Amino acid sequence: MQLLRRMIFMFLTCVLLVSGTVVAHAQSSKETLHNVEQELEQKANEKNSINNEIQNIKKEMESLQTYITQNREALAETQKRIAATHQLIEKKKEEIVVLQDKIHNRKGVMKNRLVALQEDDKLNVVINVMLESESVADLIQRASAVTTLLNADRDIMIDQENDLKQIEEDKKEIAKQEEQLAVEQENLAKHQAELDMNLQKRQESLTVMQQKYSQVDQEMAGIQAQLQEAQARVRQEQDAARAMAAANSPAPPSTPAPTGKEMYVTSTAYSWQSSGSVTATGINIKENPNIKLIAVDPSVIPLGSRVWVEGYGVAIAGDTGGAIKGHKIDVVMPDNAHAIAWGRKTVKIVVLQ
Structure with missing residues (x-):
């Protein structure tokens, strides 16, 4: 019982640390975006x-x-x-x-x-x-x-x-x-x-x-590019924060109710060691090795969706991949050993509503 409490405490601590890091990054990106917007406004006035x-x-x-x-x-x-x-x-x-x-x-x-x-x-x-x-x-x-x-x-x-x-x-x-x-x-x-x-x-x-x-016109063009970059970074970090919150939320005690869209897909697995640390939505899977996250084809499963995966649990659709087309998914594992152990198999998924 004491061991279980410690594990829960450590889990909650990790969640808070990760959430704090994401919030800090988001705040920094927002400040950068604000500074770029101010600089763009100054250049517009100067122009x-x-x-x-x-x-x-x-x-x-x-x-x-x-x-x-x-x-x-x-x-x-x-x-x-x-x-x-x-x-x-x-x-x-x-x-x-x-x-x-x-x-x-x-x-x-x-x-x-x-x-x-x-x-x-x-x-x-x-x-x-x-x-x-x-x-x-x-x-x-x-x-x-x-x-x-x-x-x-x-x-x-x-x-x-x-x-x-x-x-x-x-x-x-x-x-x-x-x-x-x-x-x-x-x-x-x-x-x-x-x-x-x-x-x-x-x-x-x-x-x-x-x-x-x-x-000044050229400088404004450069600042405009920086602004778009900063806006995209803020959107990614917001998506990552939402994905993190969804992924770290307590899993339902039982299988999800059949209120979502069910389908069967071919699944494989990967880790940060084989594909890099940051996903397409800006989530750092190296810093969060136990996160439940899958790579999907956005035309089949929208990014940001919560998806129940048979044998894996509830995950967030937070990544894409060049080989992930159609009814295919790639589940995130803590390391390459776990990814190899998952192998390649057909599983049932439910896109939760």
Whole structure:
């Protein structure tokens, strides 16, 4: 009796230890899953922030492009004005040439008259003309002709001075217009250079942000894979916990009531020594060598089902295998010796409801 109590105590202790280990693993996996979800959320926020920055940069670039277009139009308009002004300047230069020729010709006429006065003693001629007049009326007429001749020379001199003044005024106006247009063109060119530089900087910033966006997107893909991995691990550990609880629950004192699905299957046996420690549902059969567990074809017996096996007892369908197809099962044994002892046989099973 005392020995039986000890065995029951040891059994319960093992159950508690195994359950504690499974719970600890499950808790650790849940924490990992939570951390991965938080990291994924942070990356999603970072990606959203980068995307907003990209949109802002694009808006700034559109605004800059508008300014650049307007500045180029103003620069083109200034170029047209410069071209028109150059045409006026060329016309003005041609007018200056005409004035210069007129001045040159007038100088020639005046020079010839001076020479003629010197050669012909013009003053004596004028006096003789006056003295030879036949009457007072003739004298007045002759004096008027002489005055007209002299006034013509004076008008030539006045026109000469006016044309020289006009030439100087035209030169100043040309210089002024050329200077104004040069300044305007220079300012527009500087503004254009600044706009182009700003546009280039924004383009560089956009490239950097797009690269960062792509990097974060790749990181999110990696984290998403980790999340799926962690979720699968949590599901496996939850399945293992359920399977452990079912496998370690007290067996019914008698054969199960015929409330489940009965069938006959071909059975073999295996242990952790021949197939590995962890089953398809995440149960470690090396750490739990006495667990009641069978490998099944999930299309025939769903994973996680409780199954009564003739000569074995109630087990959990917690594993699969490449050779387990159709109405076949593989029962878990503590070691290879027990597995060999089981051999290969046909048994009745009941999938319990």
